Amino acid sequence: MHESSFAPDAIALSISILETTRAWGIGGGITHHWTPTLSSAVTANYASYSNDLSVLPDAEVTQWSVQGNQVWSPVSGSLMGVEREYQSIDGNTAANLGGISDDDDLVGVFRVPRTF
Numbered sequence: 640m641h642e643s644s645f646a647p648d649a650i651a652l653s654i655s656i657l658e659t660t661r662a663w664g665i666g667g668g669i670t671h672h673w674t675p676t677l678s679s680a681v682t683a684n685y686a687s688y689s690n691d692l693s694v695l696p697d698a699e700v701t702q703w704s705v706q707g708n709q710v711w712s713p714v715s716g717s718l719m720g721v722e723r724e725y726q727s728i729d730g731n732t733a734a735n736l737g738g739i740s741d742d743d744d745l746v747g748v749f750r751v752p753r754t755f
Contacts, residue, residue: 662688668706676713682706699731716755722748 649659668682683705690698704727710720728742 660688660690662686677709677711679709680707700728702726702728717751717753719751720749722750 649657652658664684664686666682666684668680670678670680672678683703685703686701688698688700704724706722706724708720708722710718712718724744724746726742726744726746730741
């Protein structure tokens with residue numbers, strides 16, 4: 640998720656009472672080597688943030704994304720790869736804190752790194 644700077648993690652209501660937000664996330668991925676020089680990977684993530692603090696407007700933000708790539712390594716230390724990612728953010732904030740709103744992004748990258 641984007642930085643959670645749009646709302647605090649907790650609010651002190653008194654010296655002994657701390658009201659907190661709720662957030663959790665999960666992610667996973669797998670890489671498969673088709674041949675010694677060709678591989679593919681897929682990863683997926685989900686995150687959820689909920690702010691039910693009594694002194695701030697309610698905010699709920701969820702994000703999920705899926706990434707995939709194909710990489711070719713013709714020689715040791717050299718890679719050529721295509722990467723794709725789709726990300727969806729659903730922002731439901733009473734006061735639109737920090738400008739969080741619904742957003743869908745599709746990104747693609749072609750990379751050619753070389754390590755020596």
